[in-house]
Amino acid sequence: MDWLGDNAWAVWLGLGFTLGVAELFSLDLILLMLAVGAFAGMVAGLLSAPLVVQILVAAAASVAMLALVRPSVVKRLHSGPDLEMSHHKLVGQQGVVLHEVSALEPGRIRVSGEDWTARPYDDLVTIAPGEAVEILQIRGATAYVHPVPRLES
Structure with missing residues (x-):
């Protein structure tokens, strides 16, 4: 268990990549936002933050991405050029x-x-x-x- 505590960043990295690959199949941009949160947790792990802080950083980054970034990206992707027909x-x-x-x-x-x-x-x-x-x-x-x-x- 000591190895896992010292290398939690590797777990966050694996989780981020797994969520990123899963996003390729769902195309909802939800899993991608969670992957960004996992990468934020990885950065906290690399800075030797306690596991509780890593989880809080990952959760905060995920919620921020879901609330602030995803709506504007989805709106931009779903709107096309104004066509005069x-x-x-x-x-x-x-x-x-x-x-x-x-x-x-x-x-x-x-x-x-x-x-x-x-x-x-x-x-x-x-x-x-x-x-x-x-x-x-x-x-x-x-x-x-x-x-x-x-x-x-």
Whole structure:
């Protein structure tokens, strides 16, 4: 029993590796956090701390990892990039008016090689064919557009 007391760090090291390998099968990140606690207990054992202190250090490190680190890591792993899909990716893009766009009669625009029904974002504006427009909003299958100002030379 004297050898075990002098080499408790080796037990902590073995426990840490065992928990780390078991984490590869569970993928919950719980066993990994416990493994970090075991490695903290190993460090306490290497510093010749009493067994009670080693256990307390390992438990405190495990609880801290579970409470502070795991939630943010899980959140980061489970969230993906924000993908703009469907027609929402057209908002902010520019297009060209094909048929006059007014509040009274919807027109047609071409943006990214596709034709869209369009209405002016501002009901008081009429946009002539050939004008450049920016898509400000998509509602259903209608693009709400605003003319892009031109620099006069």
